[in-house]
Amino acid sequence: MTDVMLTVYHLYPDLLNLYGDRGNIIAFRRRCEWRGIAVQVREINLGERIDFTDADFLFLGGGSDREQDLMAEDLSSRRANLRDAFEDGMVTLAICGGYQLLGRYYRSLSGRVIPGLDLLDFYTQAGTTRLIGNVAVGISVPGRIVHVSGFENHSGQTFLGEIKPFGRVLSGHGNNGADGTEGARYKNVFCSYMHGPLLPKNPALTDYFIRLALERRGRDGFLAPLDDGFEDAANQVMLSRLKIL
Amino acid sequence: MxxxxxxxxxxxxxxxxxxxxxxxxxxxxxxxxxxxxxxxxxxxxxxxxxxxxxxxxxxxxxxxxxxxxxxxxxxxxxxxxxxxxxxxxxxxxxxxxxxxxxxxxxxxxxxxxxxxxxxxxxxxxxxxxxxxxxxxxxxxxxxxxxxxxxxxxxxxxxxxxxxxxxxxxxxxxxxxxxxxxxxxxxxxxxxxxxxxxxxxxxxxxxxxxxxxxxxxxxxxxxxxxxxxxxxxxxxxxxxxxxxxxxxxxxxxxxxxxxxxxxxxxxxxxxxxxxxxxxxxxxxxxxxxxxxxxxxxxxxxxxxxxHYKPEIGRLQHFRHRGRPLYLNLVKNPAGFNESLAILLAARGSKDLYIAINDNAADGRDISWLWDVDVELLAEPDLEINRFLCSGERAAEMAVRLKYAGVSARKIGVEPRVQDAVGEMVRGGGDAAYLLATYTALWPTEKALSTMSDGK
Known part of the structure; x- marks a missing residue:
């Protein structure tokens, strides 16, 4: 269909291979393949020599404290390269810990400030209660607003500066449980607290990411429609339960 | 006292x-x-x-x-x-x-x-x-x-x-x-x-x-x-x-x-x-x-x-000479072990997976993506039918589809009773039924009623 090969960078899968996050990689890949778009997934491990500007889609997940520290250390040595790729329009999905890391800092309950990569304008403050549960978010993609469902589980509360949110909370907590925002978006960098299989059951979002990646390569972003019966049903089960029309 | x-x-x-x-x-x-x-x-x-x-x-x-x-x-x-x-x-x-x-x-x-x-x-x-x-x-x-x-x-x-x-x-x-x-x-x-x-x-x-x-x-x-x-x-x-x-x-x-x-x-x-x-x-x-x-x-x-497994611990049922196995799944390690049993078995099979997300099951079902479901896409496995049930049946269907299982083989029937009925009547040499905690009891009950027994 198209002669382009999209390259997916999956960051630290051996470290962060939990929480079902790999569902996002699987969904991106499958939905490309079903349309004849070639995809290669590169699993990037700590210390590996890479150039982010080679990537079309970057996935950055979350982990427990120990893993997150290792990830932060590794990424801080690649900060300039990552910034270049962001500016260049690389499509990125950063979840939970990966999201927080891209911001200015994380302030713990004791007041200790842990610097972030300071690539995006937001900060995170540790909260006293975890924000856990199913969540529905309205996210605008060209021409419409899609209702996305997911699951959040975070104690950090994120507050946005001069940056747009990823979407508006329809049900659930979102960034901080107070201002109705969920996630953050800068250029083609999308950040969210919706962990686990966000892309599989929200195909409109996945296709939007694929389209952005193709257009960045100067290709036509038209994607042949697929049968999304199962995906829509899975999403609808949750939206109905959360009473979102 | x-x-x-x-x-x-x-x-x-x-x-x-x-x-x-x-x-x-x-x-x-x-x-x-x-x-x-x-x-x-x-x-x-x-x-x-x-x-x-x-x-x-x-x-x-x-x-x-x-x-x-x-x-x-x-x-x-x-x-x-x-x-x-x-x-x-x-x-x-x-x-x-x-x-x-x-x-x-x-x-x-x-x-x-x-x-x-x-x-x-x-x-x-x-x-x-x-x-x-x-x-x-x-x-x-x-x-x-x-x-x-x-x-x-x-x-x-x-x-x-x-x-x-x-x-x-x-x-x-x-x-x-x-x-x-x-x-x-x-x-x-x-x-x-x-x-x-x-x-x-x-x-x-x-x-x-x-x-x-x-x-x-x-x-x-x-x-x-x-x-x-x-x-x-x-x-x-x-x-x-x-x-x-x-x-x-x-x-x-x-x-x-x-x-x-x-x-x-x-x-x-x-x-x-x-x-x-x-x-x-x-x-x-x-x-x-x-x-x-x-x-x-x-x-x-x-x-x-002489140990008899508890309900849902690879419990064995039989209907018209055809075996049906029921097993509890509650985390990736256990689910993978259930799949290992299925992979080792010969003959054609029907597979039922019931996923609920009540508190006892865990409200977050993201873990399904940490299970090696991809193993089920192997065509030699002779799985005729994948029937998803429970409150999150559709999400399980998505998981199977993205694992590479042909969508034609996947069914969604959230009602446990009806889904079990389909399994009991199924055409495979054996049926395997996997269920999360709160889906296990209704599945077991339906199996006991509809099959010839244990």
Whole structure:
């Protein structure tokens, strides 16, 4: 269909291979393949020599404290390269810990400030209660607003500066449980607290990411429609339960 | 017997009788009521164990291991109190005692054998002083995120430190469990020697990466599954301890699992009337605990040979000569083991997967994406039909589809009754039914009604 090969960078899968996050990689890949778009997934491990500007889609997940520290250390040595790729329009999905890391800092309950990569304008403050549960978010993609469902589980509360949110909370907590925002978006960098299989059951979002990646390569972003019966049903089960029309 | 304890036991018994009359399984309410009336109920009743209290904790295999130990003790002629499956937090454990206890203060029993929820363990041992604690394994559960497993283990470790006289029976193959061995005055380990099963180290979990004691990389020369195997820390020298009870030459077939095991210096064969390597671990844990209680090897092995699986632990049904197997799935490790059984079976199959997301199942079903569902896309497997059921049936269908299973083979029927009906009428040589906790009971009920029986 198209002669382009999209390259997916999956960051630290051996470290962060939990929480079902790999569902996002699987969904991106499958939905490309079903349309004849070639995809290669590169699993990037700590210390590996890479150039982010080679990537079309970057996935950055979350982990427990120990893993997150290792990830932060590794990424801080690649900060300039990552910034270049962001500016260049690389499509990125950063979840939970990966999201927080891209911001200015994380302030713990004791007041200790842990610097972030300071690539995006937001900060995170540790909260006293975890924000856990199913969540529905309205996210605008060209021409419409899609209702996305997911699951959040975070104690950090994120507050946005001069940056747009990823979407508006329809049900659930979102960034901080107070201002109705969920996630953050800068250029083609999308950040969210919706962990686990966000892309599989929200195909409109996945296709939007694929389209952005193709257009960045100067290709036509038209994607042949697929049968999304199962995906829509899975999403609808949750939206109905959360009473979102 | 102090008046308040007496009142608490009576009230608990009354609630138990009422809830039975109403047809509830309600297995925690009587204990709950008794503890409200007299908080010391559990402490007082647990002291009536003449020979000992045995607690079984860990992520997977608690119920099975616990029942195996109780059966062995009872076959050896001891009187035993046991909690019902799943009733493994404080009120459920209190219920076990209230149900069995007479109001006569002289009433006593030989052993209490209790499965204890990992997170409740510290609170339970404040009330019940165990003689033996068995730990089966620690796996990342669906509820576990962001190091909650590490936290649970550290709470159990702290609780064990306060029990200086308790003997420990630990899974030596699990580094997360074996690390507890340095605490007790007497620790015995059980384990499984490397066997012929194909290894896939890519399925090894994060838990296998780092030494739980010093954080350095762990080196494995063999994996059974998840982080269970032959490990050695490259930093502090922590390694798999030599098991006192070890299974050798393990073989699993359609209806039994066997291995060699040395007990009392003699060579025996352990035969279990069920599939799945994980059941060998449960049996080895029970043998290890039983040996410590001086039970005869012959008695223990005979007990295990006649062991009947609990509801939903690879429970066997039959309809018009066709077998149907029901198994509980609650986390990636257990789900992968269920798939391993399916992959090893010959003939054509129908597969049913029921996923609920109630509190007891875990509200977050992201863990389904950590299961190696991709294995099911193998065309040689001869799976005719994949039927998804339960409240999150559609999401399971998405998981199967993205694993590469042909969408034409996938069905969605959220109503358990109807989905089970389709399985019972199915065309495959055998049917496999997997269900999360709250989907298990309705599935079992529908199977019992619709099939020819067990």
């Amino acid at each position: 102090p008046f308040r304890l007496c009142a608490a036991v009576w009230a608990g018994k009354t609630v138990a009788a009422l809830s039975r009359m109403l047809g509830h399984r309600g297995s925690s309410l009587p204990g709950h009521v008794a503890l409200r009336i007299y908080p010391g109920t559990l402490r007082a009743l647990a002291r009536r164990a003449k020979k000992g209290v045995i607690l079984v904790t860990g992520t997977n295999g608690k119920t099975t291991t616990n029942n195996m130990i109780a059966q062995m003790l009872s076959d050896a002629g001891h009187s035993v109190i046991i909690n019902r499956e799943g009733a493994n937090m404080l009120p459920g454990i209190a219920t076990a005692f209230v149900r069995s206890a007479g109001v006569n203060p002289a009433y006593s029993f030989d052993y209490a054998v209790l499965e204890v929820d990992e997170a409740s363990f510290p609170r339970v041992v404040e009330q019940v002083n165990p003689d033996v604690v068995v730990v089966t394994n620690f796996f990342r559960d669906q509820l576990d995120r962001y190091g909650e497993l590490d936290q649970t283990i550290s709470f159990i470790r702290d609780a064990l430190r306060k029990l200086p006289k308790t003997r420990l029976v630990l899974n030596g193959d699990d580094p997360l469990v074996a690390q507890l061995g340095r605490i007790g005055p007497e620790t015995t380990y059980f384990g499984l020697a490397p066997h012929g099963r194909v290894l896939d180290t890519s399925g090894a979990s994060r838990e296998a990466r780092f030494c739980p004691l010093c954080g350095t990389d762990l080196h494995y020369s063999f994996y059974h599954y998840s982080q269970l195997g032959l490990y050695e820390c490259t930093g502090c020298g922590f390694e798999r301890p030599e098991p006192a009870v070890q299974g050798w030459e393990a073989v699993s077939s359609v209806d039994e699992t066997t291995c060699r095991v040395v007990l009392d210096g003699r060579d025996f064969r352990l035969n279990l009337p069920t599939q799945g390597f994980y059941n060998l671990y449960n049996a080895l844990a029970a043998l290890c605990a039983g040996s410590g209680l001086r039970l005869e090897p012959e008695t223990m092995l005979k007990s295990l040979y």
